[in-house]
Ligand SMILES: NC(=O)c1ccc[n+]([C@@H]2O[C@H](COP(=O)([O-])OP(=O)(O)OC[C@H]3O[C@@H](n4cnc5c(N)ncnc54)[C@H](O)[C@@H]3O)[C@@H](O)[C@H]2O)c1
């Protein structure tokens with residue numbers, strides 16, 4: 001049985017459009033409506049037939065929905081929720097896909113005090129954005145983390161969980177604060193490091209900077225992919241998950257200083273031991289079959 005019959009997607013960028021495509025592929029009888037604040041994005045969504053209906057107002061998009069998913073940058077979640085408040089059906093479940101959960105849960109609860117809210121975070125994406133960047137298989141074999149607050153209707157949680165499983169994801173539930181600490185180190189800090197290293201390289205003297213581009217090899221290239229990620233989305237992530245990111249950054253800086261010392265004082269054993277430990281981490285990730293990112297990116301570009 002389908003967990004929902006009428007799904008409204010607010011925000012039709014990479015994640016919203018991927019959900020729309022995945023719903024079409026996996027649950028074709030579900031009625032899909034969509035809305036995006038950007039008129040050009042709405043036009044594109046109509047032109048590519050992303051949903052059954054692309055509304056011109058957020059209220060019109062959610063009028064008949066039994067599931068509403070907010071797929072906007074985390075800093076815009078509160079605005080997007082306020083914009084649907086008057087038209088949201090009383091029995092609709094509201095969810096989101098934000099990359100941080102505590103701040104979003106607070107914004108949604110304030111904007112929609114009477115709604116049933118089941119926050120979610122599909123841990124899957126690419127550096128691209130917009131309605132044409134999405135693809136139906138984005139969530140296959142990827143985690144989707146639900147962070148419902150205490151007292152949330154278990155039936156609503158189960159329905160949202162079933163929805164994500166139908167899109168190919170593996171679902172896990174955890175507390176929002178814990179989610180934000182875990183993702184601070186596994187996703188947010190890596191993006192900060194990528195933005196920094198590419199920024200540093202591009203600030204080098206003119207000749208060297210052009211050589212950096214010309215000779216960029218595997219490692220740096222991978223950083224440039226991550227550093228091409230959407231500026232609005234990532235500005236919002238860092239400002240919304242401030243405490244956890246600053247804490248992880250402090251620990252990272254201390255470890256980086258230790259490495260700096262090891263290089264300065266010729267402590268080869270320290271370097272070797274660390275690199276041996278990190279190689280084991282990579283191998284265990286590959287063994288668990290979690291390294292299908294490259295495959296996903298290949299599909300994204302087909
Ligand atoms: N990109 C990723 O890798 C990824 C992965 C998982 C979760 N997320 C989360 O998904 C959300 C969307 O990210 P994305 O990558 O799809 O971004 P995107 O830039 O591709 O799309 C966001 C869309 O939201 C629209 N929008 C902004 N404010 C709005 C509002 N108030 N009402 C309606 N539409 C509005 C924008 O016009 C844009 O089309 C973010 O919260 C992000 O943290 C992103």
Ligand SMILES: O=C(O)C(=O)C[C@]1(C(=O)O)C=C[C@@H](O)C=C1
Nearest residue numbers: 099122123124125126127186187
């Ligand atoms: O691989 C990428 O391009 C991503 O940025 C995806 C990624 C991640 O860090 O893993 C980015 C942000 C999300 O909230 C979830 C997934």
